[in-house]
Amino acid sequence: MRADARKNRDHLLAVAGTAISEQGVEVSLRDIARRADVGLATLLRHFPTREALLDALLRTSFDQLTAKAGELETSSSPEDALVSWLRDCVAWTTEYRGATVLMAAAIEDPESALHASCVTLRAAGARLLTRAQDAGLARDDIDGTDVFALVAMLAWLGDQPSLAPRADHLFGVVANAILTSAGEDGP
Amino acid sequence: MRADARKNRDHLLAVAGTAISEQGVEVSLRDIARRADVGLATLLRHFPTREALLDALLRTSFDQLTAKAGELETSSSPEDALVSWLRDCVAWTTEYRGATVLMAAAIEDPESALHASCVTLRAAGARLLTRAQDAGLARDDIDGTDVFALVAMLAWLGDQPSLAPRADHLFGVVANAILTSAGEDGP
DNA sequence: ATATAAACGGATCGCTGATCCAAATATATG
DNA sequence: CATATATTTGGATCAGCGATCCGTTTATAT
Numbered sequence: 338m339r340a341d342a343r344k345n346r347d348h349l350l351a352v353a354g355t356a357i358s359e360q361g362v363e364v365s366l367r368d369i370a371r372r373a374d375v376g377l378a379t380l381l382r383h384f385p386t387r388e389a390l391l392d393a394l395l396r397t398s399f400d401q402l403t404a405k406a407g408e409l410e411t412s413s414s415p416e417d418a419l420v421s422w423l424r425d426c427v428a429w430t431t432e433y434r435g436a437t438v439l440m441a442a443a444i445e446d447p448e449s450a451l452h453a454s455c456v457t458l459r460a461a462g463a464r465l466l467t468r469a470q471d472a473g474l475a476r477d478d479i480d481g482t483d484v485f486a487l488v489a490m491l492a493w494l495g496d497q498p499s500l501a502p503r504a505d506h507l508f509g510v511v512a513n514a515i516l517t518s519a520g521e522d523g524p
Numbered sequence: 525m526r527a528d529a530r531k532n533r534d535h536l537l538a539v540a541g542t543a544i545s546e547q548g549v550e551v552s553l554r555d556i557a558r559r560a561d562v563g564l565a566t567l568l569r570h571f572p573t574r575e576a577l578l579d580a581l582l583r584t585s586f587d588q589l590t591a592k593a594g595e596l597e598t599s600s601s602p603e604d605a606l607v608s609w610l611r612d613c614v615a616w617t618t619e620y621r622g623a624t625v626l627m628a629a630a631i632e633d634p635e636s637a638l639h640a641s642c643v644t645l646r647a648a649g650a651r652l653l654t655r656a657q658d659a660g661l662a663r664d665d666i667d668g669t670d671v672f673a674l675v676a677m678l679a680w681l682g683d684q685p686s687l688a689p690r691a692d693h694l695f696g697v698v699a700n701a702i703l704t705s706a707g708e709d710g711p
Numbered sequence: 712a713t714a715t716a717a718a719c720g721g722a723t724c725g726c727t728g729a730t731c732c733a734a735a736t737a738t739a740t741g
Numbered sequence: 742c743a744t745a746t747a748t749t750t751g752g753a754t755c756a757g758c759g760a761t762c763c764g765t766t767t768a769t770a771t
Contacts, residue, residue, distance in 0.1 A: 339737060340747060376751030381729070393579040398612030432713065438684070479697065486687040486694060490677040497625070500688030507673060511667065520690030526768060529718060553759065563720030568760070714754070719766070727758070737769100741743085 346383050349373050356393055361434035361496075362391060371521040391439060392450040398429055399454040406461035420512050422465055423488055426458075427508060430492035444485065454472040459485045475515055487511055533570045536560050548621035549578060556707035568588055578626060579637040584639045585616055587643055603658040607699050610675055613645075614695060617679035623680040631672065632663075644671045662702055674698055 338346075352373040356364045366387065370380040384390035405425060409418035430437060443451035444459065461482025470477055491511060495504040525531075539560040542550045543688060555566040555575065571577035596605035617624055630638035631646065650668025657664055678698060682691040 339748060341737065345749085365726085367726085370751095376728080377728080378751055379749080382749080385729095387728085441684040441686055476697070478693070481673075481693060482687070483697075485689055486681060486690050488689065489684070490681055490691070491678050494673060494677055495626040497676070499628055500669070500676065503673050507616055507670060507677075510663070510670075510701050511698065515695050526717060529769065532718085552757080554757085557720095565720055566718075567760080569718080572760095574759085705758080715769090717766105717768075719764105721764095722750080722762085724761075725759100726757095728756095730755075731753085733750105735748105737748075738746085739746080 338428060342383075345373075345379060345470045349380055349383060349390075350393055353390055353416040356357070357394070357434075358432055362387070362436050362439060366390075383446065386450065388439060389487065391433075391436065392454060394434065395433065395451065396454055398432075399458050402426060402429060403457055403461045406465055410465060415465075415472040416516060419465045419475065419515070421468045422462065423484070423491075423512060424508065426462070426488045427491045427495065427504075431495055432495050435490050437496060441489050445520070455485075459493060469516075474517060476517060479515065484515075529570075531695070532560075532562060532566060536567055537580055538564065540577055544581070544621075545619060549574070549623050549626060553577075572704075573637065575626060575630065575635040578620075579621065579641060582620065582623065583641055585619075586645050589613060589616060590644055590648045593652055597652060597655060602652075602659040602701060603661045604653045606656045606662065606702070609649065609696065610671070610678075610699060611677045613649070614678045614682065616690075618682055621683050624676050624683060629677050642672075649675070656703075661704055664665060665702060666702065671702075674702070 347454035349369065353369050356369050356372060356477075362366075366380055367377050370377045372379070380390075384393065390492060402425060405420050406418075412418075413421065439451060440455050444455040446452060459481050462484040466475060466479070466481060466484050469475035479516050489506060491508050495501050536556065540556050543556050543559060550702075553567055554564050556577075557564045562687060567577075571580065582592070589609075593609050596609050599605075600608065620661075625640060627642050630636035631642040633639060646668050649671040653662060653666070653668060653671050656662035678691060678695050681694060682688050
């Protein structure tokens with residue numbers, strides 16, 4: 338890649354990150370291009386679709402979350418590892434309002450630029466889940482896709498201004514539902 | 525209202541219902557107008573915003589769900605009443621793909637055309653919840669807004685093609701989390 | 712039958728993402 | 742250093758969206 342192209346690409350990513358954190362993932366691509374002092378066509382050549390742009394932005398975070406799952410697998414109890422990783426996932430999405438819908442769409446669409454990242458993330462969650470299940474600490478009737486779905490649901494909740502105030506509380510309710518060692522913060 | 529206007533209004537509602545069940549609530553208003561053999565301006569005069577159109581369409585269903593809550597309050601056990609009403613709510617939204625986001629936005633925005641309907645629906649759910657709580661059958665740390673949020677989450681799940689297959693199952697998981705008499709379909 | 716108020720819809724606006732292509736520019740080579 | 746070449750760029754343009762304006766048509770009351 339030519340040096341000037343690389344510079345534009347990096348600059349666009351930085352500007353896009355700011356714009357998205359301010360306005361959510363549905364921010365106008367034209368706005369991003371304007372704020373980066375670049376033509377819309379340039380943005381769209383570097384990132385042919387909104388998902389491609391998101392993928393470039395999200396990949397780092399996804400990798401961090403995947404790595405975090407690996408650490409927790411050895412450093413915490415199966416139960417704490419699962420719950421705190423779920424909390425991290427949900428907390429992370431607050432930085433990218435609206436990304437949940439794109440992730441949910443990407444997980445089943447192999448053509449999507451986000452597909453691979455989402456699959457990896459799901460696998461990381463599935464490992465933590467299996468570990469908790471093997472220890473008899475989590476329901477046996479849920480799988481990695483269920484965990485992905487539950488995280489997506491809770492993240493979506495945080496995206497809705499009217500429901501977000503209850504998101505933390507309902508995280509506890511849902512987390513409790515996954516675990517079999519009930520009573521820790523039950524009613 | 526003039527007779528021709530009423531006819532157009534009714535026709536638009538019928539066409540919009542069909543279009544939305546086919547394409548979801550984000551269907552183009554121009555498409556609806558075209559399919560109704562009417563100018564876009566006419567559609568927008570009868571229903572100034574997409575929400576106003578949705579409100580007219582959804583009000584009947586909302587009223588039915590509210591009425592259903594009233595019936596269940598006297599005909600079923602507090603637990604069955606709550607769970608089966610929740611199931612009805614979630615099942616209903618499958619007819620209106622994407623409506624969940626609009627409902628979540630409307631519940632806190634008194635200016636929204638959907639606001640009143642959503643508040644009424646939440647109140648109906650809150651009554652069923654309180655009844656179950658008074659019988660010691662539901663967690664005491666959730667309220668009407670939480671129930672609304674949980675229904676919205678599960679409905680949203682059903683809207684996502686990739687996650688919808690697990691929606692029924694996760695409904696059971698979440699319902700189980702609300703109830704205190706655990707074990708009915710727990711692990 | 713006519714006057715009047717209401718409803719209608721084509722034209723237009725600013726916006727979106729997408730695409731095309733002539734001009735500008737970085738880089739490799741003589 | 743000069744030039745040729747391949748790459749990158751962004752203004753112009755397109756079809757689509759919801760919204761609005763306003764001259765025309767039409768129902769209805771007198």
